[in-house]
Amino acid sequence: MSKKVDEVLLKINKVYNPPKKVLEKALLTKEQFDDMYKKSIEDPEGFWAELAEKELHWYKKWDKVFEWNFPYYKWFIGGKINITYNCLDRHVQNGKRNKLAYIWVDEDGIEKKITYGELLELVNKTANALKELGLKKGDRVVIYMPLTIEQIVIMLACARIGVIHSVVFAGFSANALRMRISDAEAKVVFTSTWTKRRGKKINLKSVVDEALAQECDCVEKVVIHQRDKGELELQENELDFYELIEKQSPNCEPEIMDAEDPLFILYTSGSTGKPKGVLHTIGGYNLYTHITTKYVFDINEDDIYWCTADTGWITGHSYIVYGPLSVGTTSIIAEGAPDYPDPGRWWSIVEKYRVNIFYTAPTAVRLFMKYGEEWPAKYDLSSLRVLGSVGEPINPEAWIWYYENIGRKQCSIVDTWWQTETGGHMITTIPSYPQKPGKAGKPFFGIEADVVDEEGNPLPPNAEGYLVIKKPWPSALRTCWGEPERFEKYWTQIKGKQWYLPEDVATKDEDGYIMILGRADDVLNVSGHRIGTAEVESALVSHPAVAEAAVIGKPHEIKGQSIKAFIILKTSYEPSEELKKEIKEHVKHELGPIAVPDEIEFVEKLPKTRSGKIMRRVLRAKELGLPLGDTSTLED
Numbered sequence: 001m002s003k004k005v006d007e008v009l010l011k012i013n014k015v016y017n018p019p020k021k022v023l024e025k026a027l028l029t030k031e032q033f034d035d036m037y038k039k040s041i042e043d044p045e046g047f048w049a050e051l052a053e054k055e056l057h058w059y060k061k062w063d064k065v066f067e068w069n070f071p072y073y074k075w076f077i078g079g080k081i082n083i084t085y086n087c088l089d090r091h092v093q094n095g096k097r098n099k100l101a102y103i104w105v106d107e108d109g110i111e112k113k114i115t116y117g118e119l120l121e122l123v124n125k126t127a128n129a130l131k132e133l134g135l136k137k138g139d140r141v142v143i144y145m146p147l148t149i150e151q152i153v154i155m156l157a158c159a160r161i162g163v164i165h166s167v168v169f170a171g172f173s174a175n176a177l178r179m180r181i182s183d184a185e186a187k188v189v190f191t192s193t194w195t196k197r198r199g200k201k202i203n204l205k206s207v208v209d210e211a212l213a214q215e216c217d218c219v220e221k222v223v224i225h226q227r228d229k230g231e232l233e234l235q236e237n238e239l240d241f242y243e244l245i246e247k248q249s250p251n252c253e254p255e256i257m258d259a260e261d262p263l264f265i266l267y268t269s270g271s272t273g274k275p276k277g278v279l280h281t282i283g284g285y286n287l288y289t290h291i292t293t294k295y296v297f298d299i300n301e302d303d304i305y306w307c308t309a310d311t312g313w314i315t316g317h318s319y320i321v322y323g324p325l326s327v328g329t330t331s332i333i334a335e336g337a338p339d340y341p342d343p344g345r346w347w348s349i350v351e352k353y354r355v356n357i358f359y360t361a362p363t364a365v366r367l368f369m370k371y372g373e374e375w376p377a378k379y380d381l382s383s384l385r386v387l388g389s390v391g392e393p394i395n396p397e398a399w400i401w402y403y404e405n406i407g408r409k410q411c412s413i414v415d416t417w418w419q420t421e422t423g424g425h426m427i428t429t430i431p432s433y434p435q436k437p438g439k440a441g442k443p444f445f446g447i448e449a450d451v452v453d454e455e456g457n458p459l460p461p462n463a464e465g466y467l468v469i470k471k472p473w474p475s476a477l478r479t480c481w482g483e484p485e486r487f488e489k490y491w492t493q494i495k496g497k498q499w500y501l502p503e504d505v506a507t508k509d510e511d512g513y514i515m516i517l518g519r520a521d522d523v524l525n526v527s528g529h530r531i532g533t534a535e536v537e538s539a540l541v542s543h544p545a546v547a548e549a550a551v552i553g554k555p556h557e558i559k560g561q562s563i564k565a566f567i568i569l570k571t572s573y574e575p576s577e578e579l580k581k582e583i584k585e586h587v588k589h590e591l592g593p594i595a596v597p598d599e600i601e602f603v604e605k606l607p608k609t610r611s612g613k614i615m616r617r618v619l620r621a622k623e624l625g626l627p628l629g630d631t632s633t634l635e636d
């Protein structure tokens with residue numbers, strides 16, 4: 001074994017015990033967690049029913065906790081609930097009217113604060129406005145907005161009256177937005193005039209205009225949050241957000257929803273075809289995100305919590321909006337880049353607001369590693385207690401850097417493995433649990449996880465295999481919008497078993513700690529963002545010069561993975577640097593900046609199977625100088 005591998009193994013096998021500061025505020029001890037976990041597996045229905053009753057408000061209790069009509073499942077059948085009541089009204093009624101719900105900051109240091117009481121009124125006004133627009137329970141709206149309080153208000157207003165929201169990350173292009181609007185047949189699109197990143201204004205409204213220019217007859221109205229008052233001349237079907245809500249009543253009774261009514265759709269990449277519209281329902285999702293927020297982050301009443309994600313992704317849905325509001329905490333949200341105006345931006349925010357719980361992605365940690373420890377060293381980070389990681393495997397070096405330079409060896413790190421489909425954290429240690437750098441850790445309550453081979457056989461400790469989840473949990477996706485067969489696939493991949501296959505490769509050690517190694521399928525993870533190779537390839541071949549294309553992920557120091565594209569040009573085109581640039585620009589336009597290949601190589605041929613499938617595995621092995629593996633199916 002090489003020295004490097006040895007060193008890494010030494011690091012990941014070292015156990016870090018929770019610091020004193022963490023243990024003092026811990027909501028559960030390790031022993032309590034273990035006891036509760038045991039109960040959650042032995043009697044999942046009893047376990048979740050008890051928590052649902054204790055932690056959430058229900059208009060009517062469920063008739064049955066769980067039903068599994070394979071592969072479809074339901075939780076809290078017959079239960080009546082409204083997630084916004086749990087996120088807002090009950091806190092306002094229980095003495096938290098004046099507690100801050102969000103502190104929003106931008107790159108210029110402008111700050112906006114909103115209390116639970118104010119948030120409830122704003123949500124109600126917006127919900128009344130949605131009704132005025134003719135929206136009813138079950139209708140869909142698309143939200144294409146940056147990380148702002150207004151964006152969150154609109155999500156909640158939808159949930160208030162049973163409208164299904166589909167948030168589209170504001171970095172996606174017009175084509176990606178159009179596909180999501182038309183697939184869900186959204187009646188209304190919400191947008192903002194612009195967002196700012198690294199001091200540069202990015203026009204969002206023009207992206208919406210471009211998206212709506214084709215195939216979007218379903219859209220009746222566009223509601224615009226004008227960030228500078230009166231900056232637009234509104235067209236016939238366009239409305240100004242504040243003008244629309246100004247005249248509305250601040251009271252709006254929450255719609256009494258069924259636990260299994262849809263809450264939202266969120267599109268995510270698969271290994272083939274267009275993105276899937278993952279559908280989450282209300283009751284189970286509310287409960288599971290509430291419980292994970294509470295125990296994985298150890299939220300105490302006076303804590304300040306900061307999840308650095310964007311509300312355009314699942315992390316934002318579950319751990320900026322629904323989880324934190326349901327537990328009633330105060331969250332920071334920061335629009336813009338982490339390192340602008342300088343690499344001290346995030347740490348100055350931690351210092352200024354005395355952030356206690358900080359949740360980010362490994363790609364950000366690696367970015368700050370590159371800037372150097374002198375940046376965080378300038379700031380007082382002593383308020384921090386729990387540090388979270390999400391989105392991709394955190395390499396042991398980054399873990400230790402995070403622990404030492406941000407946590408100052410006084411914080412616990414919770415490395416939370418989960419997915420858009422899972423709704424909430426699945427594998428992680430809680431703060432009072434011993435941690436191992438690079439290993440996400442243990443399954444959370446109700447999660448029966450294992451690492452198995454292709455046939456589902458258990459593997460010896462530390463062997464690489466497929467991660468599987470053996471039973472549905474409350475916040476599991478319920479279907480894929482309009483494509484039930486894609487949902488069913490998650491549960492039917494391993495023959496003879498009824499297990500959920502997340503398509504991740506993992507190992508499990510002697511102590512039951514799970515380490516996630518990466519995707520098992522053709523899905524890339526660039527800076528924690530999930531991107532399908534098929535999507536990038538189809539964007540590439542839509543360029544007039546491209547005959548065929550294949551993309552692979554390559555290890556990247558900061559982004560985790562970078563995209564390399566291999567392209568066969570049509571015969572009438574000559575390879576050139578100019579053309580590479582043009583093709584990159586084209587992908588940016590088709591999908592958005594996150595999907596643009598870092599590298600393009602023009603080739604004469606692509607490795608294919610005899611049936612014509614591109615063997616990306618072979619391309620990757622050649623690119624990285626790895627053994628080619630089994631090439632018996634290779635065409636020539």
Ligand code: PRX
Binds near residue numbers: 315421530
């Ligand atoms: O490969 C895993 C990786 O991100 C994928 C899910 O992506 P998405 O649905 O966009 O959700 C990201 C935020 C929850 C997973 O299949 N992933 C996520 N968290 C981790 C991770 N890989 C390793 N460790 C994690 N903590």
